[in-house]
Amino acid sequence: MLRSGGSIIKVSRICKDRELRQLGVRLAIDDFGTGYSSVSYLRRFPFNRIKIDKSFIDEVATQNESLEIARTIVTLAGGLGMSTNAEGVESAVQVETLRELGCDQFQGYVFSPPRPAADIAELLARKLERPNIGARVAENTEEVSANAA
Numbered sequence: 001m002l003r004s005g006g007s008i009i010k011v012s013r014i015c016k017d018r019e020l021r022q023l024g025v026r027l028a029i030d031d032f033g034t035g036y037s038s039v040s041y042l043r044r045f046p047f048n049r050i051k052i053d054k055s056f057i058d059e060v061a062t063q064n065e066s067l068e069i070a071r072t073i074v075t076l077a078g079g080l081g082m083s084t085n086a087e088g089v090e091s092a093v094q095v096e097t098l099r100e101l102g103c104d105q106f107q108g109y110v111f112s113p114p115r116p117a118a119d120i121a122e123l124l125a126r127k128l129e130r131p132n133i134g135a136r137v138a139e140n141t142e143e144v145s146a147n148a149a
Contacts, residue, residue, distance in 0.1 A: 020046055021046050021048075026048040026049070027045065027046060027047045027048055027049075028047060028048065028049035028050070028051050028085065029041060029042070029045075029047045029049070029050050029051065030051045031051065031053045031087075032050045032051055032052055032053055032073060033052070033053050033055075033056060033069065033073065034053045034055060037053075042076075042080060042082075047082055048082055048083065049077075049082055049083045049084065049085055049104075049105075050073060050076070050077045050082055050083075050084050050085070051084075051085045051086075051087055052070055052073050052074075052084060052085065052086045052087060052103070053087060053088075054087045054088025054108075056069045056070050056073070057070065057086050057087060057088050057089055057094060057098070057108075058088065058090075060086075060094055060097050060098060061091070061093040061094050061096075061097040067097070067101075070086070070097075070098065070101055070103070071101050074101045074102050074103050075102075078102065083104040083105065084102075084103045084104050084105070085103075085104065085105040085106070085107060086098045086103050086105070086106045086107070086108075087107055087108065088107075088108045088109075089106045089107065089108035089109075089110050089111070090108050090109045090110050091110055092110065094108075094110070095110060
């Protein structure tokens, strides 16, 4: 079973046979370490990416337990040939800490709040104009801090 939009769906034998990868389909296990995202799924399904749950990211830069859990997930993913995505990244310190751990991708308010699908073309165009992610992180972190005050 895989989680899709809050509901559980059964995955047919096609997943077990790795035929999805042959078709070019890429799968990510969401909210890893919580709820229905069991470690056993990493053997049973052809995942390409592990999405590290926000609950582990929130204190990754300030709490050793969260740091070690994130480190373990990144190491596990790498050992299995998968990439990692950190969910709910809200500060430049979190980005730096996760980069040091070897996390591949990040998502969260430090980069942008959720946007409507119609905004995607504009966001991609801006990214092409300003590819320096470090500047965007610093810029957005200041905005997040100012809005929190």
